[in-house]
Amino acid sequence: MELIPTPLNAESEMRAKLQDTDIIGIILWIFRAVILVLVVWGTIAALLDNPYSTRQWLDFIVFGIAQGSMYALIAIGYTLVYGVLFMINFAHGEFFMSGVMTATVFLAGPMAASGFLNRNPILSLLIITLVSMAVSVLVAVVTERIAYKPLRKAPRLVPLITAIGASFFWQYFFRGLFGSEVKPFPQLEILTGTIPFLGTDILKTHVVVIIVTIIMLVGLNFFIMRTKIGKAIRAVAEDKDVAALMGIDVDRTVTITFATGAAMAGVAGVLFALVFRQVHFFMGFIPGIKAFTAAVLGGIGSVPGAAIGGFFLGMFESVGPALFLEGLGIPAPHQLKDVIAFTMLVFVLIFRPQGILGERLSEEKA
Amino acid sequence: MAKTSMNDLRIPLRLGLIAGGISLGLSAIGMVALFGQRELVTNVLTLGEVILLAAPLLLAYMSARQAPEAKAISAILYGLITGIVAALPLVALIVAASTLDLRQFLPNVSPALIELLTFNQGVIAGSLILTGVFAATGVLAAIAYNLPDQIRSPLSSGLLWTLTIGLFSEILSNRLRAFFGSGINQILFDGKALNPFAALALFIVITVIAAFWGRRKETVQEQISSLPPARQRNLRLASIAAGVVLLLILPLILGTYLSEVINNVGIFALMGLGLNIVVGFAGLLDLGYVAFFAIGAYSMAVFTSNGSLGISDLTFWSALPFCVAISAFFGLMLGLPVLRMRGDYLAIVTLGFGEIIRILALSDMLKPVIGGAQGILQIPKPPFFGTSLVQPEQLYYVILAGCLLAAFVSWRLSESRLGRQWMAMREDEDVAEAMGITLVSTKLLAFSIGAAFSGLSGAIFASKLTSIFPHSFNLLISINVLSLIIVGGMGSLPGVVVGALILVGLPELLREFAEYRLLMYGALLIVMMLMKPEGFWPSAVRRRELRSDEDDFTEAGALANEAGD
Numbered sequence: 039m040e041l042i043p044t045p046l047n048a049e050s051e052m053r054a055k056l057q058d059t060d061i062i063g064i065i066l067w068i069f070r071a072v073i074l075v076l077v078v079w080g081t082i083a084a085l086l087d088n089p090y091s092t093r094q095w096l097d098f099i100v101f102g103i104a105q106g107s108m109y110a111l112i113a114i115g116y117t118l119v120y121g122v123l124f125m126i127n128f129a130h131g132e133f134f135m136s137g138v139m140t141a142t143v144f145l146a147g148p149m150a151a152s153g154f155l156n157r158n159p160i161l162s163l164l165i166i167t168l169v170s171m172a173v174s175v176l177v178a179v180v181t182e183r184i185a186y187k188p189l190r191k192a193p194r195l196v197p198l199i200t201a202i203g204a205s206f207f208w209q210y211f212f213r214g215l216f217g218s219e220v221k222p223f224p225q226l227e228i229l230t231g232t233i234p235f236l237g238t239d240i241l242k243t244h245v246v247v248i249i250v251t252i253i254m255l256v257g258l259n260f261f262i263m264r265t266k267i268g269k270a271i272r273a274v275a276e277d278k279d280v281a282a283l284m285g286i287d288v289d290r291t292v293t294i295t296f297a298t299g300a301a302m303a304g305v306a307g308v309l310f311a312l313v314f315r316q317v318h319f320f321m322g323f324i325p326g327i328k329a330f331t332a333a334v335l336g337g338i339g340s341v342p343g344a345a346i347g348g349f350f351l352g353m354f355e356s357v358g359p360a361l362f363l364e365g366l367g368i369p370a371p372h373q374l375k376d377v378i379a380f381t382m383l384v385f386v387l388i389f390r391p392q393g394i395l396g397e398r399l400s401e402e403k404a
Numbered sequence: 405m406a407k408t409s410m411n412d413l414r415i416p417l418r419l420g421l422i423a424g425g426i427s428l429g430l431s432a433i434g435m436v437a438l439f440g441q442r443e444l445v446t447n448v449l450t451l452g453e454v455i456l457l458a459a460p461l462l463l464a465y466m467s468a469r470q471a472p473e474a475k476a477i478s479a480i481l482y483g484l485i486t487g488i489v490a491a492l493p494l495v496a497l498i499v500a501a502s503t504l505d506l507r508q509f510l511p512n513v514s515p516a517l518i519e520l521l522t523f524n525q526g527v528i529a530g531s532l533i534l535t536g537v538f539a540a541t542g543v544l545a546a547i548a549y550n551l552p553d554q555i556r557s558p559l560s561s562g563l564l565w566t567l568t569i570g571l572f573s574e575i576l577s578n579r580l581r582a583f584f585g586s587g588i589n590q591i592l593f594d595g596k597a598l599n600p601f602a603a604l605a606l607f608i609v610i611t612v613i614a615a616f617w618g619r620r621k622e623t624v625q626e627q628i629s630s631l632p633p634a635r636q637r638n639l640r641l642a643s644i645a646a647g648v649v650l651l652l653i654l655p656l657i658l659g660t661y662l663s664e665v666i667n668n669v670g671i672f673a674l675m676g677l678g679l680n681i682v683v684g685f686a687g688l689l690d691l692g693y694v695a696f697f698a699i700g701a702y703s704m705a706v707f708t709s710n711g712s713l714g715i716s717d718l719t720f721w722s723a724l725p726f727c728v729a730i731s732a733f734f735g736l737m738l739g740l741p742v743l744r745m746r747g748d749y750l751a752i753v754t755l756g757f758g759e760i761i762r763i764l765a766l767s768d769m770l771k772p773v774i775g776g777a778q779g780i781l782q783i784p785k786p787p788f789f790g791t792s793l794v795q796p797e798q799l800y801y802v803i804l805a806g807c808l809l810a811a812f813v814s815w816r817l818s819e820s821r822l823g824r825q826w827m828a829m830r831e832d833e834d835v836a837e838a839m840g841i842t843l844v845s846t847k848l849l850a851f852s853i854g855a856a857f858s859g860l861s862g863a864i865f866a867s868k869l870t871s872i873f874p875h876s877f878n879l880l881i882s883i884n885v886l887s888l889i890i891v892g893g894m895g896s897l898p899g900v901v902v903g904a905l906i907l908v909g910l911p912e913l914l915r916e917f918a919e920y921r922l923l924m925y926g927a928l929l930i931v932m933m934l935m936k937p938e939g940f941w942p943s944a945v946r947r948r949e950l951r952s953d954e955d956d957f958t959e960a961g962a963l964a965n966e967a968g969d
Contacts, residue, residue, distance in 0.1 A: 062844060065740055126748040143509050185930045195689055196933050198748050199890060202691075203929025206883060210923035214433025217511045327759075330752060373767045380756035380763075387753050388741050 070389060073381075080362030090360060096238040098357045104244040104313060106352020107251035111306035112329030113336070113344035114258060115299025121275040121339040122295045125194070128201035129181055131326020132208035133300040135319065137174030138307030141166045142223050142317045143216050150224030159228040163308070171304035177208060178300030182293055205323070213319040220318045223311040247309045254305055255345050261298070262341060271295050275339070324376065328355075331383040337393030346394055355379055416467045416482045420489025420542075423463035427456055428493040431521065433923070434512030438916050440520045443597035444570030451916075452520055454567065457541050460490040464542035468549040480546040487542020491535040494521055498534070502527045558618060562611030569606060570598040575662065575913060582659060651804065655797035663796040665912040670803035671865050673904035675885045677810040677897070678857025683886070684895035684943075685823060686850035687830030689751040691882050692758025695738070696731045696855040698765060698877035700862025702774050703727040704783065705872050711782035713775055720786035720867050724860070731859020732852040739851030743844060746833065758882055765874035779873035783866050799868055806864055810857045811897055817853070818897075826850055827895075880922065884908070887925045890932055893939025902941045 090098075112134055119127045145166050149155040155162045185200040229246060232239035262268040273281040274291045282288050310325065311317050328351060336347025358378045363371035386393065430436050440452025464486040468479040497513070498521055500506060506513045522530020548556055569576065577593040592602045628636065655663045675697055682690045707716050707723035718726075742753050764770055766777055774780060786793045786802055793799050817823045825846045828836040837843050866872050884907065892903025907925065911917045917924070932939065 062740065062743055069741060126752065185934075188934055192933075192937070194747050195687070196937060198689065198751060199886075200930045200933045202883065202886070203926040203933070205926065206922045207926030207930065210920065210926065211429070211433055214435065214512060214920065214923065215510060327752070327755065334752075368769050374763065374769070377760050377763050377767075380760050383756045384741065384753050384760075387745060387749055391745075391749065 066388065070385075073385065076366065077362045080364070080366040083366065084361055084364055089364070093238050095357075095360075096236070098360060099353065100238070100240050100244055102353035102356030103349060104247045104352070105356060106332075106349035107247050108306045108310050108313075108325065108348075109329045109332040109351050110345040110348025111251055111254060111302045111309070112325060113333040113348045114255075114302045114341060115296075116330050116333040117336075117338055117341060117344040118271070118295050118299045120333070122271065122292055123186075123190075123197075125186070125197050126201065126330065127186075127296075127299075128198065128326075129185075129204040129208060130299065130303060131322035131324075131329070132205050132212075133174045133178045133181075133322075134303035134307050134310075134325060134329075135317075135322030136177040136208060136212055137170035137172070137300075137304035138223075138311050139212050139216055139221075139317050139319065139321075140173040141170040141308065142221055142311060145169055146224055146311075147221070155224055156227045159226050163226070167305060167308045170308050171301045174300040174304035174307065175297045178296045179293060181208070182296045187289070187292075205326075209319055209323070216319070218319065220316050223315045223317055225315060226312075229312065243312050247313060250305065250309060254302060258298070258302065258341065267291075267294055271298075327383075328376075328379050331379055331386070334383060334391070335386050335393055340393070343393055350394070351379060351382065354382060412472060413485060415470050416485035417489055419463040419467040420460075420486040421493075423459040423486060423490035424493035426459035426463075427490060428497060430455055430459075431494065431497065431517055432510055432513060433920075434514075434517070435920055437512065437514055437517035437520060438919070440516070442571070442914075442916055443595075444567055444573070445600050445603040446594050446597045448600050448603070449570070450520075451571065456521075457537070460487050460538050460541045461545045463490065464545035465549055467542075468546035471546075476547075476550045479550055480543055483542040483544075483546025483549075484539055485542070487539040487545075488535060490542070491531075491538035494534060494538075495531045498522055498527055498531055554615070554618065558611045558614035561614040562607045565610045566598070566603055566607045570603060572913065573597050579657070579659065579662075655800045660796055663800050665909055667796055667800055667803050667868065668912055669904045669909045670800070670807050671861050671868070672885060672888060672908045673901050674803070674807050674810055674861035674864070675858050675881075676888050676892070676900040676904055677807070677814050678854040678861070679885050680889050680895065680897070680900050681814060681817070681826075681857070682850050682854035684889055685818060685830065686826040686847065688847065688850060689747065690754045690851075690854070691751050691879070691886070692738070692754035692756065692761070693854070693858060693885055694877050694879065694881040695758045695761040696735055696858035697862040697865070697881060698761055698874075699734050699855075700727045700731045700859030701866035701872050701877070702765070702780070702862075703730045703859070704863035704866040705780035706774065708867070709780050709783050711780065713773070713780050714782075720784065720863075724863055727863035728856050728859050731862070732856040734859075735852035735855025736848055738855075739848045743847055755879065755882075758879060762874055762877055762879075765877065777874060779871060780866075781871040783870045783872070785870065786867050799864075803864055803868075806860055810860070813853075813857075814897055818895075822846070822849060883922075883925065887929055889939075891928060891939060893942035896939060896941050896943035899939050899941040899943070903939070906940075 112130065115130045115133065116127060119125065119130070145162075146155065149162050149166075181204045185204045186197055189197045189200060229242045232241055233245055234240075262271060270281070270286045270291045271294065273284065273286055274288055274295075278288050281291070306325075307317075310321070329348065332347035332351040333344045334347070335350055336343030336345065338344075355375050355378055359371035359375055363374055363378075368374065427436075436452045436456050438452070439455055440450045442451040443449070444451055444454065464483040467482045467486040471479040471482040498518060501513050501518050521534055523533050524530070525533055548559070551559070573593050574596045577589050577596075580589045580592070591599070592606075593599060598606070628639065631639070654666065658666060675693070678696070679690065679693050682688050682693070704720070704723055704727045706713060707718045707726060708714065708720060716723075738754070738757050742750055745753060765774060768776055770776070784792065786799070788798070793802060825836070825841045828839065828841055829843065829846055833843060836846075869876075888903035888907040889900055890903070891906055892899030892901070907928075911921045
């Protein structure tokens with residue numbers, strides 16, 4: 039029975055350090071060292087051998103920032119909900135997908151067909167974005183009402199399971215609604231081409247993505263920090279019971295929190311469609327998990343953390359394969375882009391669950 | 405009745421709109437039209453109509469229950485209103501589809517669907533008929549609510565059984581023909597559905613039997629419990645023996661196609677038994693469980709394949725222990741880093757592991773070893789004394805043996821010291837540790853035993869399919885297995901089998917379901933958690949827990965109670 043005769047859940051760092059028989063700790067250190075050695079070795083090998091030009095590296099970085107912007111916007115939803123309810127909203131990726139799917143099928147497609155899209159590109163994009171946000175919010179509110187609200191006081195595993203259920207339900211609901219094929223998102227003439235920047239050329243879509251993200255993040259910060267509703271959200275995140283005593287409608291605030299996250303995801307969806315120019319019913323799943331990684335990386339529960347985590351993750355994913363996987367002599371390293379993201383998730387959760395900014399929550403039962 | 409104000413009517417209006425929304429959704433995503441192709445009773449009823457009417461029936465019943473006063477007439481009014489309101493969204497859909505070209509946006513709003521909704525009578529007459537049918541459904545539900553229980557429950561079991569027999573007509577008629585010739589088959593079924601007269605007769609017979617059994621049930625139970633203990637034991641032994649004999653001759657009864665289905669159920673049940681140890685007993689939510697299935701399958705493939713990637717000429721039987729051991733080892737390895745995580749973080753990390761394994765299997769990096777996207781081919785079927793188990797009927801016994809072994813191990817473990825440690829850890833890790841349980845070894849054992857079962861399942865799977873590809877090992881398998889243990893009841897061994905039969909067996913039999921399989925899984929996970937968090941066949945411990953802390957579980961508990969009333 040007794041494989042390892044030491045308690046592991048050490049409450050204080052001190053105690054853990056004092057127990058030199060903590061085999062798990064040693065094994066985790068070995069894991070850490072192996073990854074570190076691999077990354078450093080790969081990086082040095084890649085830099086010595088450097089198959090890419092400076093310009094290509096810059097391209098990787100810009101693409102990483104653009105990709106990271108989307109992760110950041112999606113990650114906001116995870117972090118807000120976690121801050122308020124201490125639950126991982128597994129279905130958040132589907133909020134992201136639902137808005138842009140609907141907007142593409144009902145608006146972008148017909149608008150492009152009638153030529154309206156390229157005659158009034160800014161107005162069209164604005165309408166598409168608003169509809170996308172509205173649908174995402176609607177899906178989020180319905181999900182919250184049916185699958186999460188009745189289970190507020192259930193054991194923590196229960197809402198997680200309903201969230202997984204909701205995720206698959208929405209994926210296949212939208213698949214049934216709009217069909218299973220990949221739908222093209224029309225190209226905007228105004229956004230084709232590049233802008234010269236620091237000796238390289240940046241795609242206009244990437245510029246738009248980064249600017250819109252920054253505007254959204256600033257707006258969100260204003261909403262959370264300066265408005266009354268934002269104050270209510272922060273109060274509920276701090277302590278639900280006391281917030282209720284102060285006259286805050288907790289249920290309504292939770293719903294607004296979900297809606298805010300979903301609205302951000304709705305915008306992210308449109309940006310995603312602009313960059314990749316296609317939508318699909320399964321498109322929310324992987325970005326959802328990666329955005330969760332970003333939220334954890336930045337420190338779940340912290341809004342600036344989610345943004346920073348998003349940008350970081352985007353960069354790692356975009357630069358990583360070329361930087362340290364290729365150096366290790368792995369063929370076709372870009373296939374393993376997702377492995378980098380997932381490995382980062384695993385390692386952040388193991389070694390620094392509090393993330394870059396944020397408090398340690400993983401071991402508490404909240 | 406006289407003082408029915410608008411305020412009172414909010415309940416049926418709201419429930420009616422919900423029902424209408426559900427029916428509209430089912431129609432728009434194409435389920436109604438697709439299921440409309442499967443007839444239950446020839447020229448009378450299709451599955452599409454059943455699922456279309458299910459929501460108004462259920463919600464009208466709920467609304468009748470909330471009607472004021474105990475007067476039948478007000479309940480019927482509520483049912484009627486619910487039914488009529490429920491039809492409105494569909495009428496809107498019919499009108500919209502007749503004026504606009506909805507199909508370019510919603511590919512499933514097809515002429516076939518509109519035909520089905522309007523009963524092929526044109527827009528106006530069709531809408532009226534549809535509203536009438538929905539209203540009648542609502543009234544029927546309200547009447548059913550007002551019937552005394554002794555009448556209602558036999559009627560509903562008669563209806564349910566007749567519909568079920570209708571649903572499986574094709575398979576049942578096939579089996580009947582195999583055993584009794586075409587005589588009885590022709591009386592009951594014509595083509596692929598129940599004959600209308602046969603359906604009526606079946607309904608009456610089942611209702612009468614159900615009514616009779618409802619009255620006699622208690623007396624029979626009393627008689628059995630008043631028997632002397634020795635005879636009771638004999639009775640129990642006899643029923644167990646009958647069960648064993650049934651299990652052994654099952655493939656003979658089922659035939660090739662159904663044996664194949666039951667084999668798939670068995671593969672998933674075996675995985676479910678493993679996940680049940682991790683999630684059900686130890687409370688560690690593992691979403692990357694498919695990784696061990698993949699590891700088991702790839703080990704079997706690499707050891708036994710006759711193709712270029714095979715590294716040894718072990719046979720199925722001699723490779724099996726290695727596959728299981730390798731999976732258990734990986735369970736241990738993947739368990740180590742996550743020892744300090746709890747609950748939802750653990751779920752996400754294991755999901756990450758599962759995806760990493762799948763992407764690695766697909767990548768060019770490991771292509772020389774496990775074949776990348778092309779997978780591994782030419783895996784031999786299990787040999788058996790000179791012959792090879794090729795037919796599904798023969799493979800059935802291999803899978804059955806695996807399931808029985810896993811079930812036996814699980815059963816013995818659940819009653820052991822280790823099992824009790826797992827359950828203590830599931831309830832509260834801190835308290836469990838304070839009671840002297842070593843969390844490290846307890847968790848690692850759960851991970852590796854669970855992984856071993858999954859590896860066994862994967863090994864059999866590889867040998868059964870004779871070729872494996874990375875795409876067979878996606879996250880959906882993990883979700884599938886998780887759903888089946890939740891539906892059956894976490895921590896319950898018979899629950900795993902029930903869950904596998906419902907979630908794997910049913911979709912195999914009803915091919916139309918395939919497209920909507922995950923939609924239904926998702927909905928089922930939510931509904932189960934809301935209404936019946938303990939599953940269909942809960943373990944005794946779990947049932948006690950979930951029932952005793954009703955206070956902690958207010959709304960879900962209340963809902964479950966209502967459903968149980």
